[in-house]
Amino acid sequence: MAQAVALDENSLWKGGVEPLKASYGKLMMWFFLLSDTFTFSALLITYGMIRFAHHGAPESARVMVDGHEKFIFSTEYWPVPEHVFTHFPLTHAHLPLVFVGLMTFILIMSSVTMVLAVEAGHRMDKLAVQKWMLWTILGGIAFVSCQAWEWSIFIAGSENGLNLTEGTKIFGANLIHNEYGPPAFADLFFFITGFHGTHVFSGVVLNIIIFFNVANGLYEKRGHYEMVEKVGLYWHFVDLVWVFVFTFFYLI
Template sequence: MATTATIDTTKSRWGGGVAPMNASYGKLMMWFFLLSDAFSFSALLITYGLIRYSHPAYEGTVSEFTFSTEYWPIPEMVFEAVPFLHGVHAPLIFVGIMTFILILSSVTMVLAVEAGHRMDRQGVIKWMLWTIIGGLTFLACQAWEWSHFIHGTAEGTVNAMGETIFGANLTENQYGPPLFASLFFFITGFHGFHVFSGVVINFIIFFNAVVGTYEKRGHYEMVEKTGLYWHFVDLVWVFVFTLFYLI
């Protein structure tokens, strides 16, 4: 009797035969991919911080703020336009709406994952569809914001050489130093591309749920994995929102 091998489940977690982290290979790799993606995004965002704080800040009051290429702009004066309300000063309203859209699509994603745990195909289909709609709406908002940022305001800004600049591109910028626009395009563009690929992946998962692939497989783990990616995109936006629009 003494030689009978018994498996002590508390000690043999790393001894083989079980998934030691209680997560499948695919899920673990998604986590580590997201960790590496977090490094990419933090490198970009910290670079934004570095470049911003190596430029002079605007010293005066918010109400007297004017655009100049000499100092870093106050975000609420740059991002103050809302579609269909031309000429109305609505600081940060539009980006606030975008933030809520992304948070809500994250919520519908969790609900899709939760429905997947219950093998509820109709639930997964419904909530995945809402998530895709949320993602597409966010992308459309961002397209509008980029377009407004590129075209600029009607007055423009006079730069150091006495020329009037309208809007922003990679070489000149009416809102502040040229680097401000470059970083805006690079970081929100990189994030927007993540949202775009997230929508594409979500659509593939939605399609597979509709045709019953996961029901045949017996589990909805793929919904969970894309869910992780989608929440990560939301997580990055939380940081972009703070660094670009609030500070």
């Protein structure tokens, strides 16, 4: 009998029947994520619009130096992103896209550990949920750290900087000056990856809170691990957004 009562409390809303066969929290998480989709779409579409409103790089911007293609940056035209993000920690080698590739791998991997935590939750396997949540948190922290490193490289700029016609030089990028192209390029980089990074950071915080609840046996007592599923939805969404940022900011 006690079980039947608990079942009703879980599957029915206060007003009665459960719409869309989903609990209140899960449904609201879906609609929140839909609204967040619009926010991120607006940011990425703004990137597209501003990029289309600038001149593309001319053929003369690409020159061959020591066997690999070198890109000449100018504030007159939009840079090719793979020539901007070419650094990798602990090496001076020219490695375009490799670091972002690593970040993408870390985030997809942490998405996998998150579904594994959700799966373990369905089986009421507390230890497995704990283990996979911990891996997910580690993946999130690793991703945010990678992003911090990439930002610092982008802000610091190259050794030679960019010569302007008035004889001044620009080193690195900030919201006003940008060594790699029009200032709007740096602005959009900071806004879009920054907004995504904030989401990853809040995801890590949420995951840590849920991890503690799991470890304290709260969901064991409650009889289900639905909270893990809800933060899981949020976490996958963060991964989903990154897939788009990766394509539209770095690949194209």
